[in-house]
Amino acid sequence: MATIREIAEKANVSIATVSKVLNRKGGISQETVNNVMKIARELNYRPNFTARSLKNGQSRTIGVITEDLTVFNTPEIVDGIDAYCENNGYHYILGNLRFNKRFGNQPDPEECAKLVHSQVDTMLSKQVNGIIYVGYHSRAIAPVYNYEEIPFVYTYCYSTDPNIPCVLYDDQKAAYEATQLLIDRGHCDIGVIAGPTNSIHSANRILGYQEALYANKIPFNPKHIVYGNWERDIGYELSKELIQSGVTAIFAHNDLMAAGVIDYCTEHKIQVGKDLALIGFDNREIGTASRPKLSTVSLPLFDMGQTATQVLLNILAGKHIQRGQKVMLACTIIERESTMPASDSC
Amino acid sequence: MATIREIAEKANVSIATVSKVLNRKGGISQETVNNVMKIARELNYRPNFTARSLKNGQSRTIGVITEDLTVFNTPEIVDGIDAYCENNGYHYILGNLRFNKRFGNQPDPEECAKLVHSQVDTMLSKQVNGIIYVGYHSRAIAPVYNYEEIPFVYTYCYSTDPNIPCVLYDDQKAAYEATQLLIDRGHCDIGVIAGPTNSIHSANRILGYQEALYANKIPFNPKHIVYGNWERDIGYELSKELIQSGVTAIFAHNDLMAAGVIDYCTEHKIQVGKDLALIGFDNREIGTASRPKLSTVSLPLFDMGQTATQVLLNILAGKHIQRGQKVMLACTIIERESTMPASDSC
């Protein structure tokens, strides 16, 4: 690859002059400029990013660490990071921890820490200015590193340390809206199939659900909340309970469990979308595959990627960030067939 | 961040000595080694990758260009690249073209070329040693660049130029095996719902299908092949035709069209897995969501990523590569419920 020096030789000028021309610094005669540019083009010159970074002492590069690229949420988030970087003249390098293949859903904290540590080390050695850490499932994570050296932003997970900003989606608001949709469709006996009792997602979604009931003056019946394990089978089982206890609508905390509800209903000739209203969460592919198509809550993944990048670049630009900043992005309700027919209200 | 120079000062040795210690070059007294290492650790020293690359004139880094990270096949492939790089001491940088959001399924060749060109330029300026190009749907692509400068390997797509190696999966073999499975399950009137007539995938899969019939001495009835558009609705419509013409098994060239077949059968009380055997292709999420669960063909995506990287690293290591090398990786048949009950043979 051609270097600045080769251009200088061909053009019979010094490398300093070439550098100035290439960087449009001005103070160079038009003639020289033209000539240098012409030769640069002929030689198919491309600046050496490495050398430039070294000299300038800055890379305009951020690191993106994904816990697992193959998990459904992650590619969209990275897509958002990519777009935001491109629009702001930043580069990023991706590091993928492959937690899924290595650990399944039960990451060994010890091993994880080692992987993260080594990934951060690599990135630091590549002179990144900051790091976005993308969780593979939402949970609280201890600070991954002696993060003081460099700003971190978490997304799709959050830190136990209040100094690390995170970008999340708003479970509570989404649940409020999902519940409101069910109410708008004429239901007041609304069951909830939540995730495990220790899920923060479910806790927040239950809050949103309760708020919506309250706002609509519908009494809250604690029996209408049952707890599952995010799997399809449990949706099947729990829907039985719920339906027998008289609910006419179900808010399942993920699409998989909602699919289980559809399984149960199909088997028992209960028409979802008519006899029973159903809404899921996550907007997974399964929701368009099911019959009827599942109404659900879509996660703002692309936006989370963009926002996380924005937050990080703001920090890098020295803009003040509140301690413990948590950016909450809104989800979108997607109404499909499972909640469709508006019947009469309570 | 600490530099080699700071270590040298604290240790009262020259930077050359420090460098030698850090790179385990030997010829340094144990005492000095210990001391330098200790100080390096205290200072939390991390080598500057940028400086090292510049000096050594090589980055041990490859570029990975994805046409679209958010498309179902891509993350698994990148995961494979990641794993292979990690195991072989290589780095990679990812560039994501975001074709899907920019163009949908109809990429404008002009615009694409511009994006690719600029991405390759960036990577070249970052001194990558080679590039893996990951297609977002399988098709022939004109050489993306003046690729002579640097080796390219394509995966999930192939080049019109025979000099560029590509890593693909073996449609024909997979189709042979899928058809054989149907035959093993007792069927001889096997319909095919193919993709569009111009799809190379479908052409190869039809070949595999015909081979399997021939190997089992089953006459090939051209009427049993119908052409769709990869969408679910067309699966519904075409299954009608096929079933009326008397087939007892269907090989759909993707899972989406297979889901359409299930739709039709559910509606017409035809029990898939009993009255009709069905196998799809791609192993998408929808296949576990459907009832019955869909038998299908799983793509060797992770393996494609690994193999593409292997091919590229071999080229970089100077190993000879045949002109026009096409590596064909085997798919895996996944039998689920839609082909299950083995009945009596023809």
Place this chain on the structure above:
DNA sequence: CTGAAAGCGCTAACAG
């Protein structure tokens, strides 16, 4: 307007 020279952090001859 142009060029010489220093230096980013690191490695590798080579000399001592």
Place this chain on the structure above:
DNA sequence: CTGTTAGCGCTTTCAG
């Protein structure tokens, strides 16, 4: 065993 020196490709100050 250790240090001096040159230089990777580039930018920037300073002198001319």
